[in-house]
Amino acid sequence: MKTERTSTLKFARESAYFTLIVLGAIVAAVGIGAFVLKLIGVNPIDVYLVILTEPLKDIYGITEILVRTSPLILIALGIAIAFRSGILNIGAEGQMQIGIISAAAIALAFPELPKPILLPMVLIIGAIGGALWGGIAGYLKARMGVNEILSTVMLNYIAAQVYGFLLRGPMIDPEELTVGSGTPQTIRLPRAAWLDRLIPGTRLHAGLIIALVMAVLVYLLLWRTTTGFRLRASGAEPRAARFAGIHVERSLIIAMLFSGGFAGLAGAIELTGVHRRAIESISSGYGFSGIVVALFGGLHPAFIVPSAIFFGLLLIGADMTQRAMAVPANMVLVLQGAIILSIVSAQSFFKDPYAKDKFLRRLSSIHLPRQKKKNAPTSDRGGKR
Amino acid sequence: MNPVDLVLNILTIGVPFSVALLLASTGEMFNQRAGIFNLGCEGIMAMGAFLAFLPPYFLKDVLSPDTANLLGLMIAVFAGALLGILFAVVTILFRAPQGISGIGLQMLGVGIAGTLFRHFVGGVTGVPGIANFPIPGLSKISFLGPVLFDLNPVAYFAFLLVPISWFVLFKTPWGLRVRAVGTHPRAADTMGINVARVRFQALALGGAFAGLAGAYLSLCQAKMFADDLVAGRGFIAVALVYFGRWHPLGILGGSLLFSIAQSFQLSVQVWGIDFPYEFAVMLPYVLVIVVLALARKSNKRSPAALGKPYDREKRV
Numbered sequence: 179m180k181t182e183r184t185s186t187l188k189f190a191r192e193s194a195y196f197t198l199i200v201l202g203a204i205v206a207a208v209g210i211g212a213f214v215l216k217l218i219g220v221n222p223i224d225v226y227l228v229i230l231t232e233p234l235k236d237i238y239g240i241t242e243i244l245v246r247t248s249p250l251i252l253i254a255l256g257i258a259i260a261f262r263s264g265i266l267n268i269g270a271e272g273q274m275q276i277g278i279i280s281a282a283a284i285a286l287a288f289p290e291l292p293k294p295i296l297l298p299m300v301l302i303i304g305a306i307g308g309a310l311w312g313g314i315a316g317y318l319k320a321r322m323g324v325n326e327i328l329s330t331v332m333l334n335y336i337a338a339q340v341y342g343f344l345l346r347g348p349m350i351d352p353e354e355l356t357v358g359s360g361t362p363q364t365i366r367l368p369r370a371a372w373l374d375r376l377i378p379g380t381r382l383h384a385g386l387i388i389a390l391v392m393a394v395l396v397y398l399l400l401w402r403t404t405t406g407f408r409l410r411a412s413g414a415e416p417r418a419a420r421f422a423g424i425h426v427e428r429s430l431i432i433a434m435l436f437s438g439g440f441a442g443l444a445g446a447i448e449l450t451g452v453h454r455r456a457i458e459s460i461s462s463g464y465g466f467s468g469i470v471v472a473l474f475g476g477l478h479p480a481f482i483v484p485s486a487i488f489f490g491l492l493l494i495g496a497d498m499t500q501r502a503m504a505v506p507a508n509m510v511l512v513l514q515g516a517i518i519l520s521i522v523s524a525q526s527f528f529k530d531p532y533a534k535d536k537f538l539r540r541l542s543s544i545h546l547p548r549q550k551k552k553n554a555p556t557s558d559r560g561g562k563r
Numbered sequence: 564m565n566p567v568d569l570v571l572n573i574l575t576i577g578v579p580f581s582v583a584l585l586l587a588s589t590g591e592m593f594n595q596r597a598g599i600f601n602l603g604c605e606g607i608m609a610m611g612a613f614l615a616f617l618p619p620y621f622l623k624d625v626l627s628p629d630t631a632n633l634l635g636l637m638i639a640v641f642a643g644a645l646l647g648i649l650f651a652v653v654t655i656l657f658r659a660p661q662g663i664s665g666i667g668l669q670m671l672g673v674g675i676a677g678t679l680f681r682h683f684v685g686g687v688t689g690v691p692g693i694a695n696f697p698i699p700g701l702s703k704i705s706f707l708g709p710v711l712f713d714l715n716p717v718a719y720f721a722f723l724l725v726p727i728s729w730f731v732l733f734k735t736p737w738g739l740r741v742r743a744v745g746t747h748p749r750a751a752d753t754m755g756i757n758v759a760r761v762r763f764q765a766l767a768l769g770g771a772f773a774g775l776a777g778a779y780l781s782l783c784q785a786k787m788f789a790d791d792l793v794a795g796r797g798f799i800a801v802a803l804v805y806f807g808r809w810h811p812l813g814i815l816g817g818s819l820l821f822s823i824a825q826s827f828q829l830s831v832q833v834w835g836i837d838f839p840y841e842f843a844v845m846l847p848y849v850l851v852i853v854v855l856a857l858a859r860k861s862n863k864r865s866p867a868a869l870g871k872p873y874d875r876e877k878r879v
Contacts, residue, residue, distance in 0.1 A: 506681035511674030518667030
């Protein structure tokens, strides 16, 4: 009877603790956004309402959310693999651009091939392009000890220049130079390289299915294969992994190859499913949104999918507020930054048993008589010391 | 053009370029010496650049140009310190992982600066900015004069900060405390140093430096603000700390070398060597990676507790 009561109390207190943290994180993120919105003289509540409801009002809005969701899922999966392996991949943006441009090059080089050969080839080459670009950072980290955050950020800037150079130079649509306006873009890809649209009249394409399949595969990879175990072990405790005979450096490189590969695949899918030609702003910040999606989804494929849908909604909603209420596009960056900061701040409260303990003891000292506090299982900290 | 003029030209462009990197990098050095890896430098610089730009832009009819510029610099420094403290709250108080928090701060800073800029200013607009101040007499020396003594007042201040930073870090009790909490926080704690407080102070100082670096970009170097004004300089500054082996003189050398390389690349573009400009633009970023790869040994000299949150209640 007595133990039952304490355990109920403990459960109540723990849920109160977690609810408080989650609420705190949400209030902080939404609050920072609201503060900036207030500064530019719009009503934050109106903006948030438009972002969260306007895209859901018609079929076009919903399919557009799903169009944004596909690359977000893929990029976030790659980032989750990297983060879980202990390497922070900030370079998805660049890896995606390299994936796009290599996929486009292959599609334009072999326009005669039939669809069952060309389309898979284009997607795979895109993934390989991204994987190699990500692999550079993995190699530099594993062999030269180069901080991967700095190297991936630098590789982003380099990839953007490579991408721009190829679009403006060797790969530009010749007609743009002779009769067009010189817009840096390639010619339209051959039809055999197009991903099918799922609903006619919208831009929703088969990439979504690929992304969902990949989410399952990444789950299997990370939790059901030896490679996945090695990756997670290298990320969780590199020293212990090394003692257990795991080649940690190799794991880092493998993780970055996977991570970049998923970003490259996201690029190839965006290219063949949505635009069907390489244009300048095709990656449009997906690489950075992917980081937020991965963190928001707890680096787990099962939660990354809903998280990607939510951020797809956020991106479309932000587009709509930009058009309807003149909220600058950079506002998305503000919200994403605020969300990252709140998530990482809240995480330490979840992970750190001492913080929870301290909080629970404070709570219990308010509500319980002194002697019962001794019985409460949460006060086992004295024993640990 | 004869070789002396060529070198002179490269140097007179390169030395002013180095100031923003030098300032941000020195600030980052204080952060890292205290054990905190602040990747939000880029975001703080963007905020500093934008806020410093505001007074000369909006108050040009109310205040004299000098007052407005000074006000801009002060706001940038103050806002930089505040953002440094925000980062401290996240990484020290909440013990969040520093790398990803830094990316969050970068997005937040660049996002806020961009949003407010688009709303209040609209497009790229110039300001008079702070003019160069040739030091009388010295600036007339041939060769050295135009390179070293015809600079922006903020640039002189930045170069003056190099020996001052060295003195503060290595010769004052506070500097010793900073190095102690970055090397062995538990030992420092045992000796009665408040680890969290020293780290907060170091982050505020580093943020102020980054804010000033941003202000230099918008008020002194570009004399305007644009969304992508900072263009990765914050990240380059972090890399230069590694290159400079966490020492003010090394950082001075690194930022000079780096900006001279950049000005060399600009000269190559100007003097009509046919070369796709994209490759010239990517050169500095390639250089950072190469430098980091070559500076491999110096990674071992990094402050021992760099990047590790300190929790005095945790058992070791």
